[in-house]
Amino acid sequence: MPSTNNKVVFPDSDEIAHMLKALGHPVRLRMVCELICRDACCCGEMCDCFTLSQSTVSQHLSVLKEAGIVTSKADGTKSAFSIDRDTIRRLQDGLEIMFSGSGKCCDD
Amino acid sequence: MPSTNNKVVFPDSDEIAHMLKALGHPVRLRMVCELICRDACCCGEMCDCFTLSQSTVSQHLSVLKEAGIVTSKADGTKSAFSIDRDTIRRLQDGLEIMFSGSGKCCDD
DNA sequence: TGACTTTATCGGCATTTGCCGATAAAGCGC
């Protein structure tokens, strides 16, 4: 659990909300699962997993990227997407703090 | 971790996405924090926490309710909202399974 | 250079979301 001195630091709830919003779409959540399993994946491969157009898949990936959940690295004409595991961990920690009721929102 | 026999059961990702979507709004996420701390809260009290109209607060609460995150119980003219802690736990378990890569989406 | 592959972005669209004020519905106390 993140802390400064010995006080629990409440995660930035707006940032958490932002990540949850990105994850809160069936397609994007499945994309994240896929990326966790594959470790890396390009847009074309992701397209094979869904019956969606390439542009739609690309847009979903960019939503995940913009939220910090996914990173991309150019690889020739392709771009390799992968999970930002630190962000995921921060999200899980943040949720745990929130859901445990030990966060900042409680003492105001 | 939920299981049947000794096989890990992957959570229903659409349901998870639905809950994440409900939580993926700054106001609603804060409402959940508030409810976790207060244990129960009526709409009017929630209104005091935000600079939003009563109708907007009521709508946000109903989104949380519809997603199963919150329950409500009539109490005179008021209705008492409280966190469904089982649902929260299921959500956290589901995310943990997904994020650990041990869910169903990996073996297809 | 010129075809080909891959991805990102643009324009357009129908639908959903988020917000409000107004109003309806329902319980409480007199």
Add this chain to the structure above:
DNA sequence: GCGCTTTATCGGCAAATGCCGATAAAGTCA
């Protein structure tokens, strides 16, 4: 019954979302 309080719902609006096909951009390889 009559006010009062509290909440839910309605109508309306602007903005965001999700989707597509078309197109641009950029790398690869002959």
